[in-house]
Amino acid sequence: MMNEYSKNHEEPAPVVTPNSTYPPRKHSISTFIFTFMILFVIWIIFSGRFDSFHLTLGIISCALVAYYSADLLFINPISANLARIWFRFIMYFPWLLYQIFMSNLHVLYLVFHPRMMELIDPRIFKFKSKIKNQYGLLTFANSITLTPGTITVSVSLYGDFTVHAIDEYCRDPLPGEMEARIAKIFGE
16 A cells, blocks of 8 residues: 555655654765764873773774764765865964964954054944855854954854954954855865
């Protein structure tokens, strides 16, 4: 006997029992391996033990957790593009650290300047980002917040940003070079 689902679709409807998940979990071997590697590195860092007993426990524990939760960490299967994204992000990171350092110096200048109250001009402003990738938007929002003098108040999935800046010097470069670098990371 065919139900309505089976008539309209080629595959049969999944059987849902009280102990099963719906829809059934599907994850690729690459997401399992990548999740396992991340978990095992964290295991090694936090355990600090390198004897065979603890490493074996770590491998077993991380393999079980990776098997059951690989689809939670990575929604889509990991592709060859991920390696390029990580490489570009690693190249972006020193530039971001430099921007954080320079922003720290600027905020330090503002705090110790005798006319501090005249120099500080806090404002909330909005702009639309050209970044379409949700991870790109997340990276951009966090990069803005990490640089002293600016805080991302809100960001939408459509790229609408609301940012608080302490003065005009912090407002002017946004979106600018930071957005362009992040867009390059995610291939936009």
